[in-house]
Amino acid sequence: MAERRRRARVQGGWAGTPAGRPAAPKAPVASSLALAGARPAWRQKEQPHTQKQFVFEKPSEVERRVPEAGVIDKPGVYELSKGPTGISRIHLIPGFIDSEQADWMFEQLLQDIPWGQRTHVRQEISFEEPRLTSWYGELPYTYSRITMQPNPNWHPLLTMLKERIEEFTGYTFNSLLCNLYRNEKDSVDWHSDNEPSLGRNPVIASLSFGATRTFEMRKKPSPEEDGDYTYVERLRIPLDHGSLLVMEGATQEDWQHRVPKEYHSRDERINLTFRIIYPEPDGVWK
Template structure:
């Protein structure tokens, strides 16, 4: 009987617990660099190995809302500069111009062509004014040489403000929140180097987004680039100049809630073929 009770103590709850072996595991962090942690029972140990490469952090998107001049980047190509002028137009004047241009401009839907073939209609309406045609996304817009009187008035006011002359105008009509324009830069050779583009907004507010182009070593990965957003309200003028088109992309994304129509007028300078070479 005594032997049975002794064996029960050894096999049951009275038995001394066996020592536990130390454990370790490997965790992976951003960039694929391993971080090793190890521990053991009793007086434990903890080991941390710093990654050999720095951990990259996605920059927080910044918002620009106040009037002013913003140097958003400076690099080997030069300075990228934005100038924001909210309420460039008085409210009543902006209301009248918006209604007039909505009703009287020759709006149409442009067809673009994909690199791998196939055509699609742009998710907005457009028209083009100037002496020369304008080609982008592999299709050409023919110019309307006879400017609407409201557009002439606006061009003169913007030229006084910017001390820059414009000979062309791309008009965009976003009919609702589903209309948009994808990421791009206005860097066509017809615009010359470091173009100045003046963008006037009329109608409902839409968010104008910008993202900096990644360095060559990122192979086109936009994950870690700087990003900006600018809510463009009725009567606001935004001027993009310097290296903005070289170093940044911009878009107006779709918004899946109620948005009224918005007109965007982008004043530009287009060069004919002989002058383009001399401006490079």
């Protein structure tokens, strides 16, 4: 009987626990991952180590090339530029005076014109012009602070040439600046014929005799260039014996010109520049 009761208590769950109470739940078994010291699933895969590299790149600059000078050596009318001031135009006529006539005209002008050399003063330093000049006209002409006095006594050959050019161009001229380049060392620097006495958009007719010299032109830079002539358009015009070059429109306003010194030996050259001179508004010549 006693043995039967003992078995009943064991089967009823009383063994080791207070009577009527359920057995305490077993402690949860630790995860095998935790026991093994493994990382959580989201860290199991090794993440690639990326490092962003910063490379300095110098901003690309637009390369500006100095333009090559164009060459005008064929007869014709050339429109150089067009802007707010108007159209700049030149007319080149090689052989305007045929070679045989040009020969004796050159010799007579070389001998008869009263050539003289002017002296300039710049920053209290005086220097002589690298060429000889002479002036014809009933009015004086002032350029580079030098005034050339009136000279109404035109040489007959100069009068004849003026009339021939007037008939060809349709313009009337009342003045003439003569230039004598004695050799390759004589020259005239960059300038524009834009003195007030020449009026607006002056017409200049340039007739050449003797050795061929290069007449160079360059366009004046835009205001944004701040006076830098490095990248402006340039032209080279060989003016030979008997050639005529007419500059008109806005050429003097928008372009400069010069006759540079040369490295090779050059004989004498005479250049006649016919123009129209107007009296100064206040009657005072400066």
